Amino acid sequence: MDTIYMDHAATTDVDPDVIDAMLPYFRHYYGNPSSLHSFGAKAAQDLEDSRLKVAKGINARPEEIIFTSGGTESDNLAIKGIAYKNSRQGKHIITSKIEHPAVLNTCRFLEKKGFEVTYVPVDNSGIVNIEDLKDSIRTDTILISIMHANNEIGTLQPIDEISKIAKTNEVYFHTDAVQTVGKIPIDMEKIDVDLMSLSSHKIHGPKGVGALYIKKGVSIEPILHGGEHERGIRSGTENIAGIIGFAKAFELATSNLENNSKKMLKLRNHLIESVKKRIPESYLNGHQTKCLPNIANLRFSFIEGESIVLMLDMKGIAASTGSACSSKNLKASHVLESIGLQPEVSHGSIRFSLGKDNTLEEVDYVVDSLETIIKKLREMSPIAKM
Numbered sequence: 001m002d003t004i005y006m007d008h009a010a011t012t013d014v015d016p017d018v019i020d021a022m023l024p025y026f027r028h029y030y031g032n033p034s035s036l037h038s039f040g041a042k043a044a045q046d047l048e049d050s051r052l053k054v055a056k057g058i059n060a061r062p063e064e065i066i067f068t069s070g071g072t073e074s075d076n077l078a079i080k081g082i083a084y085k086n087s088r089q090g091k092h093i094i095t096s097k098i099e100h101p102a103v104l105n106t107c108r109f110l111e112k113k114g115f116e117v118t119y120v121p122v123d124n125s126g127i128v129n130i131e132d133l134k135d136s137i138r139t140d141t142i143l144i145s146i147m148h149a150n151n152e153i154g155t156l157q158p159i160d161e162i163s164k165i166a167k168t169n170e171v172y173f174h175t176d177a178v179q180t181v182g183k184i185p186i187d188m189e190k191i192d193v194d195l196m197s198l199s200s201h202k203i204h205g206p207k208g209v210g211a212l213y214i215k216k217g218v219s220i221e222p223i224l225h226g227g228e229h230e231r232g233i234r235s236g237t238e239n240i241a242g243i244i245g246f247a248k249a250f251e252l253a254t255s256n257l258e259n260n261s262k263k264m265l266k267l268r269n270h271l272i273e274s275v276k277k278r279i280p281e282s283y284l285n286g287h288q289t290k291c292l293p294n295i296a297n298l299r300f301s302f303i304e305g306e307s308i309v310l311m312l313d314m315k316g317i318a319a320s321t322g323s324a325c326s327s328k329n330l331k332a333s334h335v336l337e338s339i340g341l342q343p344e345v346s347h348g349s350i351r352f353s354l355g356k357d358n359t360l361e362e363v364d365y366v367v368d369s370l371e372t373i374i375k376k377l378r379e380m381s382p383i384a385k386m
């Protein structure tokens with residue numbers, strides 16, 4: 001069997017149709033959209049077509065889409081953009097303990113600049129407690145930033161309820177939906193979100209490109225200053241080829257969402273059930289059903305996730321411990337800690353994130369391999385013997 005890739009929450013392969021869509025923009029249509037000649041006009045036109053495609057995928061208006069260099073920049077732009085613009089109204093921000101580092105570290109940076117941040121806790125399935133959220137709102141609160149779906153455990157947040165609380169209290173609401181696109185339908189006419197982060201490389205698009213949705217009427221301070229591109233909100237010559245690829249990937253992800261999600265959910269449930277049936281002392285981290293269809297974060301007692309990942313890799317299987325961002329340092333995952341797992345317990349966790357092209361045979365092979373690996377590791381583990 002070929003190698004099996006089950007780390008789609010870290011990044012994905014670029015769809016061949018996306019590559020085909022991008023190539024002419026390197027070879028032929030390399031104009032700068034700001035130029036007056038026909039090279040520029042072509043680039044400007046295709047940039048706007050891409051904006052329309054992304055907007056359409058989430059039922060937004062094209063003028064509400066600002067292209068960025070990816071999810072990290074979109075999170076920074078949303079949070080700093082609102083913070084800087086509204087600092088005279090207040091300097092209090094609310095987020096959750098399980099956000100992506102792009103949100104958490106932006107908030108920590110703002111704390112050093114005089115803002116105050118409340119990090120609301122989550123329950124043991126990873127869901128924000130709505131009462132805690134309500135209680136944390138103050139008269140000087142300007143922004144709530146809570147992710148749509150968590151990248152480590154896949155848990156979905158009740159963003160409808162959160163948006164209502166934000167509206168009632170006249171506070172801006174930002175959500176990081178990087179993991180949600182192509183898995184859960186998003187309709188900006190139905191959810192009341194002010195800002196939403198999107199990224200291309202988690203949905204079979206190229207790396208280094210993404211977007212920030214900014215609801216019509218919401219004004220933010222730019223963090224990059226220059227030639228006033230993207231209506232002055234994000235200066236810098238547009239990454240046309242990347243944006244073309246992102247828009248194509250977005251179109252594919254949103255138009256095939258239902259089929260892909262159904263397929264991935266079936267595989268996810270099969271993986272979880274098979275593991276629980278065949279491997280003793282194995283558990284699911286996160287929520288069984290209020291979850292992305294493609295993430296299964298599994299925990300095995302008495303062993304270390306890193307060893308499992310390395311042994312799976314020797315069998316040609318790519319999975320990850322916690323999140324890719326933190327897997328190089330052996331610090332316990334802040335997400336697993338927030339759902340109440342002690343470091344020595346959470347260490348035995350491993351994240352499988354499925355993609356639209358994974359198959360049932362692959363899942364079965366992964367479960368077979370896991371069974372062998374866990375058994376071997378437990379035989380070597382002194383705590384398992386006790």
Ligand SMILES: *Cc1c(COP(=O)(O)O)cnc(C)c1O
Pocket residue numbers: 009010069070071072073075100102147149150151176178179199200201202208209210
């Ligand atoms: C991957 C990811 C990001 C970062 O996006 P990049 O495009 O890699 O900068 C932000 N938030 C979440 C939830 C992610 O999974």
